[in-house]
Amino acid sequence: MRETASILPLQLDGLGFAASGERLLRDVTLTVRPRRRLVILGPNGAGKSLLLRLCHGLLRPSAGRITWAAPERAARAQAMVFQRPVLLRRSAMGNILHALAVQGHARQARRARAARALEPFNLAALADRPARLLSGGEQQRLAMARAWALVPEILFLDEPCAQLDPASTRLIEEMIARFSADGMTIVMTTHDLGQARRLAEDVAFLHRGRLVEASDAARFFAHPASAEARGFLAGELIL
Amino acid sequence: MSLIATALDLILSGDAILLDIIALSLRVTLSAVAIGCMIGLPIGAGLAMARFAGRGVVIVLVNALMGLPPVVAGLLIYLLLSRSGPLGPLDLLFSPTAMILAQTVLILPIVIALTRSVVEDLWGEYEEQLRSLNTSKLRAIPTLLWDGRFSLLTGVLAGFGRASAEVGAVLIVGGNIAGHTRTMTTAITLETSRGNLALAVALGMVLMTVTLALNAAAYGAGQWGRRIAG
Ligand SMILES: Nc1ncnc2c1ncn2[C@@H]1O[C@H](COP(=O)(O)OP(=O)(O)OP(=O)(O)O)[C@@H](O)[C@H]1O
Ligand SMILES: [Mg+2]
Numbered sequence: 001m002r003e004t005a006s007i008l009p010l011q012l013d014g015l016g017f018a019a020s021g022e023r024l025l026r027d028v029t030l031t032v033r034p035r036r037r038l039v040i041l042g043p044n045g046a047g048k049s050l051l052l053r054l055c056h057g058l059l060r061p062s063a064g065r066i067t068w069a070a071p072e073r074a075a076r077a078q079a080m081v082f083q084r085p086v087l088l089r090r091s092a093m094g095n096i097l098h099a100l101a102v103q104g105h106a107r108q109a110r111r112a113r114a115a116r117a118l119e120p121f122n123l124a125a126l127a128d129r130p131a132r133l134l135s136g137g138e139q140q141r142l143a144m145a146r147a148w149a150l151v152p153e154i155l156f157l158d159e160p161c162a163q164l165d166p167a168s169t170r171l172i173e174e175m176i177a178r179f180s181a182d183g184m185t186i187v188m189t190t191h192d193l194g195q196a197r198r199l200a201e202d203v204a205f206l207h208r209g210r211l212v213e214a215s216d217a218a219r220f221f222a223h224p225a226s227a228e229a230r231g232f233l234a235g236e237l238i239l
Numbered sequence: 240m241s242l243i244a245t246a247l248d249l250i251l252s253g254d255a256i257l258l259d260i261i262a263l264s265l266r267v268t269l270s271a272v273a274i275g276c277m278i279g280l281p282i283g284a285g286l287a288m289a290r291f292a293g294r295g296v297v298i299v300l301v302n303a304l305m306g307l308p309p310v311v312a313g314l315l316i317y318l319l320l321s322r323s324g325p326l327g328p329l330d331l332l333f334s335p336t337a338m339i340l341a342q343t344v345l346i347l348p349i350v351i352a353l354t355r356s357v358v359e360d361l362w363g364e365y366e367e368q369l370r371s372l373n374t375s376k377l378r379a380i381p382t383l384l385w386d387g388r389f390s391l392l393t394g395v396l397a398g399f400g401r402a403s404a405e406v407g408a409v410l411i412v413g414g415n416i417a418g419h420t421r422t423m424t425t426a427i428t429l430e431t432s433r434g435n436l437a438l439a440v441a442l443g444m445v446l447m448t449v450t451l452a453l454n455a456a457a458y459g460a461g462q463w464g465r466r467i468a469g
Contacts, residue, residue: 053367058370080371082371086364086365088382088386089468090386090468102374102382103372103373130468
């Protein structure tokens, strides 16, 4: 995908995060391997979004270390789509143009590139609409298009299909597979186990702020090692 | 009734003196608004983003200055520009420039305070997304100002309203000199005390119309903004 050395793998060592004295995430040790699709699973409140934020550099860990293979290039080579996408008060196209401008892309190239990013997400017809008046699902697709337009090496997706109808979900899954085929590393969360089975190559299972299991996807779904994961996959309410 | 009829006649016949007064008033206030925005928008945005000791004190001070009595602002500029004052040699007292200066002092706190609160709220909402894009706080300022444009416009119009309605500041530093520094508000004061009520009423009507148009514009801008920006 690019000639320069990859910023991956991403190594997490004993990562912990505490807020107001409460340890919300503790002792997470995990390697995010290049060109893989890692799906983070776990019940509500397990710490999945926190883990993505820590990896993406939005939160400072209170314990442990985050190490990128090429730290000097790490910040610019990643993008994230949030669980609740934040869109600017501009048109759909304007949102992507802004992201490209902030990241220093040449003015002349921005418009064509933004249009290329809208197109595969079925947003071309909505390009001039105010982004914040789009439907929830359209907003989520736009946030995805914006992240993709930046051509990151690693893309963090926090429940990218939470508000999408079946057709849009399939579209997003196809896009994720395509990014991945292009060599992009994907780290995502989802509550849709069908989706996790379709997309995951690696799985990290979080439970109450702890990394209970990390393994390759086939093994995780066939033979979950922990009682928590077995219960989770069986759809039991685990507390 | 005949008073209003005479006043209307003055306005509709395009009385030269009346038009001069209106033109000067608009020139002074619009200039003050422009300068107030040029200074106030960046300062307000900076105040929203910066964290420093005493920031709270500065914010309270700016908020309090929104209520600065116009006569006090006028007095301040008067002392600054008077012969013995620090800017005395510029010989600006009793000129339109002095009036622009005084009104800028009135408008500035409004623009700064409003910009501060608009930008701070937007930053709260956008921070994660902008930081995800690797945006520095400095680079975020133009983004936040642009996205807050409709809320900011309301504040700018409020500043315009305050400046166009005040009489104390322009009277002190302008001197209400006919054909030179006479504005709508100072003229109303003078003509009323002289008993020339028709001119005073005519000016009052123009002033009211301007205020009304302004509020309509502010309301319209807000509605339009909500519709196109969400
Ligand atoms: N900044 C914060 N301060 C205090 N508590 C927080 C903070 N951020 C998250 N939490 C708490 O940490 C826990 C984990 O939150 P997180 O958002 O990571 O959960 P999640 O696994 O993404 O859940 P969901 O599936 O519902 O999205 C929750 O209990 C949440 O209330
Ligand atoms: Mg979450």
